[in-house]
Amino acid sequence: MIAEIGQFxxxxxxxxxxxxxxxxxxxxxxxxxxxxxIARPAAQSLVLLVAVAYAALTYAxxxxxxxxxxxxxxxxxxxxxxxxxxxxxxxxxxxxxxxxVILAVFGAAVAQFGNNLPLSLKSRALAVQGMIATAFLAFxxxxxxxxxxxDPAPLDGxxxxxxxxDPGLAFHPPLLYLGYVGxxxxxxxxxxxLIEGRVDAAWGRWVRPWTLAAWTxxxxxxxxxxxxxxxxxxxxxxxxxxxxxxxxxxxxxxGTALLHSAIVVEKRDTLKSWTILLAILxxxxxxLGTFIVRSGVLTSVHAFATDPTRGIFILAILVFAVGGSxxxxxxxxxxxxxxxxxxxxxxxxxxILNNLLLALACAxxxxxxxxxxxxxxxxxxxxxxxxxxxxxxxxxxxxxVPLFLAMAIGPYLAWKRGNLKMISRRMIVxxxxxxATIATTFLLxxxxxxxxxxxxxxxxxxxLGTASEWADRIKLFRAPPRESLRRLxxxxxxxxxxxxxxxxxxxxxxxxxGSSSWQTESIQVLRPGESVPVAGYDFRLDDVRDxxxxxxxxxxxxxxxxxxxxVFAELYPETRFFPVAGQSTTEAAIRTTPxxxxxxVIGEPDGSGGWTTRFYRNPLxxxxxxxxxxxxxxxxxxxxxxxxxxxxxxxxKSPQPAISxxxxxxx
Amino acid sequence: MRRLFFLLPILIFVALAAIFASRLDGNLDPSALPSAxxxxxxxxxxxxxxxxxxxxxxxxxxxxxxxxxxxxxxxSWCVPCLAEHPLITRLAEDGATIYGINYRDTDxxxxxxxxxxxxxxxxIGADRxxxxxxxxxxxxxxxxxxxxxxxxxxxxQAGPLTPAIVEQVILPILAELGQ
Numbered sequence: 001m002i003a004e005i006g007q008f009x010x011x012x013x014x015x016x017x018x019x020x021x022x023x024x025x026x027x028x029x030x031x032x033x034x035x036x037x038i039a040r041p042a043a044q045s046l047v048l049l050v051a052v053a054y055a056a057l058t059y060a061x062x063x064x065x066x067x068x069x070x071x072x073x074x075x076x077x078x079x080x081x082x083x084x085x086x087x088x089x090x091x092x093x094x095x096x097x098x099x100x101v102i103l104a105v106f107g108a109a110v111a112q113f114g115n116n117l118p119l120s121l122k123s124r125a126l127a128v129q130g131m132i133a134t135a136f137l138a139f140x141x142x143x144x145x146x147x148x149x150x151d152p153a154p155l156d157g158x159x160x161x162x163x164x165x166d167p168g169l170a171f172h173p174p175l176l177y178l179g180y181v182g183x184x185x186x187x188x189x190x191x192x193x194l195i196e197g198r199v200d201a202a203w204g205r206w207v208r209p210w211t212l213a214a215w216t217x218x219x220x221x222x223x224x225x226x227x228x229x230x231x232x233x234x235x236x237x238x239x240x241x242x243x244x245x246x247x248x249x250x251x252x253x254x255g256t257a258l259l260h261s262a263i264v265v266e267k268r269d270t271l272k273s274w275t276i277l278l279a280i281l282x283x284x285x286x287x288l289g290t291f292i293v294r295s296g297v298l299t300s301v302h303a304f305a306t307d308p309t310r311g312i313f314i315l316a317i318l319v320f321a322v323g324g325s326x327x328x329x330x331x332x333x334x335x336x337x338x339x340x341x342x343x344x345x346x347x348x349x350x351x352i353l354n355n356l357l358l359a360l361a362c363a364x365x366x367x368x369x370x371x372x373x374x375x376x377x378x379x380x381x382x383x384x385x386x387x388x389x390x391x392x393x394x395x396x397x398x399x400x401v402p403l404f405l406a407m408a409i410g411p412y413l414a415w416k417r418g419n420l421k422m423i424s425r426r427m428i429v430x431x432x433x434x435x436a437t438i439a440t441t442f443l444l445x446x447x448x449x450x451x452x453x454x455x456x457x458x459x460x461x462x463x464l465g466t467a468s469e470w471a472d473r474i475k476l477f478r479a480p481p482r483e484s485l486r487r488l489x490x491x492x493x494x495x496x497x498x499x500x501x502x503x504x505x506x507x508x509x510x511x512x513x514g515s516s517s518w519q520t521e522s523i524q525v526l527r528p529g530e531s532v533p534v535a536g537y538d539f540r541l542d543d544v545r546d547x548x549x550x551x552x553x554x555x556x557x558x559x560x561x562x563x564x565x566x567v568f569a570e571l572y573p574e575t576r577f578f579p580v581a582g583q584s585t586t587e588a589a590i591r592t593t594p595x596x597x598x599x600x601v602i603g604e605p606d607g608s609g610g611w612t613t614r615f616y617r618n619p620l621x622x623x624x625x626x627x628x629x630x631x632x633x634x635x636x637x638x639x640x641x642x643x644x645x646x647x648x649x650x651x652x653k654s655p656q657p658a659i660s661x662x663x664x665x666x667x
Numbered sequence: 668m669r670r671l672f673f674l675l676p677i678l679i680f681v682a683l684a685a686i687f688a689s690r691l692d693g694n695l696d697p698s699a700l701p702s703a704x705x706x707x708x709x710x711x712x713x714x715x716x717x718x719x720x721x722x723x724x725x726x727x728x729x730x731x732x733x734x735x736x737x738x739x740x741x742x743s744w745c746v747p748c749l750a751e752h753p754l755i756t757r758l759a760e761d762g763a764t765i766y767g768i769n770y771r772d773t774d775x776x777x778x779x780x781x782x783x784x785x786x787x788x789x790x791i792g793a794d795r796x797x798x799x800x801x802x803x804x805x806x807x808x809x810x811x812x813x814x815x816x817x818x819x820x821x822x823x824q825a826g827p828l829t830p831a832i833v834e835q836v837i838l839p840i841l842a843e844l845g846q
Binding site: 150152154155156158159273277280281284291311312315318319322323326327329330333334370373374376377577579580581582583 | 670673674676677680681683684686687688689690691742744745746747749750770771797805806807808826827829830
């Protein structure tokens, strides 16, 4: 009964979405305000209807209604409640439903908060949102209906993949989708602007908060996924350049570019057609990610069970959305007029460099991800290859180096024309700091890879450059503290947010460089009581005991780590066996210290009293997540800036920036 | 020239979409789980019988040729296995040769389960550490394989059998193989 209500709500939602995509568009074309006004109630009803459908599916999972196919295929009565609820989106059908829910939430938010948007732009943007919703609702109803019944109902479900029964992964997909789908708003605004044939500074101002919100969620989602891979997969790694990881990383790279180029549109009324293209491509890559995961064209550990009709349907959506918007772009973008002039050394120039490097990096990742597919297509499936970390290390990393180096300087650049001499004077401190860091790192760890100290120096350069630019603005240490405090209060939150986000990147560079260069790994068979030295620590296997969890049996080892004879930590790595799935998972035991993780994994018994054990010392790994957290915090801080709140009264008199040659107090 | 720059994105996308489309056609049939073993001989393995059931010997690769065989992976702790058990029993009563692989189980538990619910299996191999099941590419229990009389795997059914699957999938394959 409840499932049928969900089904009905979903079908009704499809009708509403069709209305939302057609009527306001006609209204905007004819200049009929009544028709345009339909967009708002349509967007609001849409969110209500898909929410009802989602609640119905959640109910079916919570009460373990195994007559619903999706529940029977992906849940189990013995599963803990958290995973019954998160299980709703841990499968193809439910995750598509969540995707549409989030899409509808963003659409309703645009309808609700976009009151100061020109009515025609708002109606057209909402119509485009409606079209995306129509496509995905049709996809769900016709190929992936989560409410299908089976008769007879099985006695119990097939269970959820044990790897996914983890708190970190429970919240990874919603965050990721908030990011992916959030970019649909920028996309809809881009398409609406192309239809109108007009992009101005105001357009940049409306698009930025949505892009920033999507970017912030996506950053959090990717970091959470990477953290999960680190502690759950048991190999001490945190990024594998897997096609599905790349699928989430590419929209992030282009979204970051979009975030920056939209600033140029807003402040300088230029770079418009490029920004429009970025908005289209960023969301297109989100769609591409959806296609890759669910069509089976690429093999990946993350891929959902696939079905060719689904693949064809998503490809059709992709062709409609991406193809349609790019055709519109080819037709309309040439009429967009470029605005102000600037010299290469200027804020605009810096942001263009940022965009070029990020787009190039994204293209590199795209090529590496799709290359196996292209090769198969060209050789008719005879040649199968996979592209791994060596390719990405050789291509992606060199592109990041100039980006990071320029990132420290960028905020110092003035709009229109920057002053290199002034900047080089200000960067001296950062340069000294970077050189000192390189030298110190060489002295402390002389036997690591040669490039690592330089990476550390780069992080120091970025950190010091970013921090001192912020300090300059509030005259920290150069004016009385009271004066600095007053300036800090006057500083836009988005400026501090930018500083935080850039500092987050610096912290992350430290973590990435440290963990990929200085990891110590030790794999051996140990009997209880035996110990092994790892990177100055002594790991002793005390014992291995059996136990049971809610829906699994487990073997838990006790590993005592001591240093110089003193006990430092006790670690309890586990293997869990899930009988329903017939599958085991490893639960790494991790002791985090400020500068390194101690990481222990217990494997199979060798049959004669010994156990395979893997011990790692992963230096600086936590800094990766700290960096991501700082970036997310920067994103939220910037979002809370009143100037980003569409509809908030503006303090400036003119939307145009003041024309000046000193650093503008902008983000 | 300037026009071409604006056309470039759509041209690249069209090429990509064409490649995607070509990779999608037909050669993906994920509904029949892409078992690498399909139409290949059964893997090399040898399993002992359950302890305390001398009348039911274990079996090995060689035992699978000579007749059409259904191999059913089951375990006493597996609820869906119990759900499909009456169907397995029916198939056996109708004359099918069914071998069981007892997956990650203890012998006494399996014996109790068979005593209680009936034992339709002609032979049972005890796969206590799931080594042999790994060779078979088993991803969970229950799973059911159909092998022809030369010992080749002709079908793999993941998950419990239902009356519909037996009617529409299992029986037609058995008929085709000349059961």
